[in-house]
Amino acid sequence: MSIELQILGAANEVTGSCHLLKVGEYRILLDCGLIQGSRQEEARNSAPFPFDPKTLDAVILSHAHIDHSGRLPLLVKQGFRGDIYTHKATADLCRIMLRDAAYLNEKDARLENRKRERKGLKRVEPLYTVQEAEAVFAHFQPLDYAERVEILPRVAVRLSDAGHILGSAIVELWLHSDKQDRKLVFSGDLGRSGMPVLEDPAMIKHADMVLMESTYGDRLHRRWEDTLAEMASLLQAVTAKQGNILIPAFSVGRTQEILYLFAKYYDEWGLSRWHIFLDSPMAIEATEVYARNCELFDDESSQLWREHRITPMLPNLRFTPTPEESMRINQIHSGAIIIAGSGMCNGGRIRHHLKHNAWRRDCHILISGFQARGTLGRALVDGAKHIRLWGETIRVAAQVHTIGGLSAHADQAGLSHWYAQFEHRPPVVLVHGEPTAKAALAAHLRHSLSAPVHLPTYGETLCL
Incomplete structure (x- = not known):
């Protein structure tokens, strides 16, 4: 029985975080974010998911920002019936943010349809409605930091503070197959040490693979x-x-x-x-x-x-x-x-x-x-x-x-310091960054820490 990770969002861009984890017969989605940017880029949100939402067993949501949570209503609308595991503060924030996103969808559709009606064109539907956004809330299973929970027979999860926004989480996943046990760590979006309001990002020591953001992988923030x-x-x-x-x-x-x-x-x-x-x-x-x-x-x-x-x-x-x-x-x-x-x-x-x-x-x-x-x-x-x-x-x-x-994102030095805390330098897969940022961070990690770095493409499947 294999353990695989498929990159289905934020491969060479910052928005649209979405990754499919397969543990034998189980399917877990890490984030389900909205693609943001130009009209052409945002039009991709309407495309079908590259998997059947009905086959998913669970979703783990790193934090509430819409580029990580914004397609959850589409997931439920298209048949997802499982639980969404996330920090309790993230669940509270998502109730606000998803309603707001849906309201804007409906408003934009109304404005567009007025123009279309005057031109005799076909009406458009909003990406999702407020009612469809609210249908997500029943699926939330709120967790506390440092609470290890078995969410499926072969999958356990623990959330640690990522220091990015309230409730943001680093996701630790213990995965069991017939032949091997593996641990995947997903950084979510990492905050910066020493910033006001939130705690510094938690440091993790053990992983067999690290899935890490690279938003500011090519720069250093001002002091x-x-x-x-x-x-x-x-x-x-x-x-x-x-x-x-x-x-x-x-x-x-x-x-x-x-x-x-x-x-x-x-x-x-x-x-x-x-x-x-x-x-x-x-x-x-x-x-x-x-x-x-x-x-x-x-x-x-x-x-x-x-x-x-x-x-x-x-x-x-x-x-x-x-x-x-x-x-x-x-x-x-x-x-x-x-x-x-x-x-x-x-x-x-x-x-x-x-x-x-x-x-x-x-x-x-x-x-x-x-x-x-x-x-x-x-x-x-x-x-x-x-x-x-x-x-x-x-x-x-x-x-x-x-x-x-x-910035609420760690810079190159912060990302490097966070990864450096892992023992034995596990393979690190860089996502959630534009190509130049990913390439610069990859070069830095390879040079300074001899890290085995991989830059995935959209749709690529990695074996743990």
Whole structure:
């Protein structure tokens, strides 16, 4: 009886995480993420799965980000009837994120169908509906960190803190066949050591194969102290000139980190002079989930959150959940810090704020996270002079700042350090990275650690 791992997503890209593990007659899916990027890339989400969802026995979900969880509704819609094992905080966040993704699917379909009806074209269906997203929730089997559970007769799993977002997990899998026992470790998305709010990624010592992300495998992040200094300098410089600051931020993880930093450095960064808006219903809900799970924070952040919460420490922070409140923000031409989704500017309210602000010379756009190829955020980072929003061309006169040190992903040094803790240098399979990042990390691991590295292609099957 064989043990095999098939790479069915994020082979040479960052989004769409999906890997099929076969242990004899059992089938386990690691992640089931949405493909994000250009329209052409996102169209691949509608393609049939390269397996029959009815044949799956279980899913193990590393964390809630939509590029890891976003196709779960399609999986259930097409016949999956098993359990989804994940950390309890991830289950809570997925209830928010999958509903939001479904709502946007339905909204986009409605808008597209209005255009199609006027042209006499065939109507389109949303990728999945809110009702179909909610059908996923009954399948969740929440786990705690460090809890080893036998999920199938030949498969045991344990989750450890990946330090990426709340509830993010490194997945350890003990696999038993008639001839051999094997241990697979899936990194999920690894966070950075020493970052605020969350604990550092857990270190694992034993594995027969390591499936590891490589998002920032080709670069080193700025030192955390330099990032804080850069944030302080930027806010002081912009305060002198006024204007607005737009912060496209991932609703889960990045938003809460930014709020924490704003609270901690409120006086030092002169934030009392600003009106701060959290303009994302999903981010508002996610922040409440973070507050309910502050025992998962590092010691300093946990104490600060328990004693003060975020809102009292940021007296000028305003939540704007309704569309009407969001639209009123665009009447402010100066003195507003607007935190809004989506993090890659491919949807959400940040696009409306870009329409009203990107053409202003006194506007500043603060990019705080990874921007995938084909996204509007990537275009801004790459220096686009014009962007298209709802059929209108908008001149980009705003100053675009990339604060790379805020990344929630480990850089090359962090990834290398995490892998170096494994004894006997097990084979490492790199996924979840663009080709240049994967190649650079592979070369580094081979040179510095003599690691046996493999760069898989889509659909490739590896034998354990």
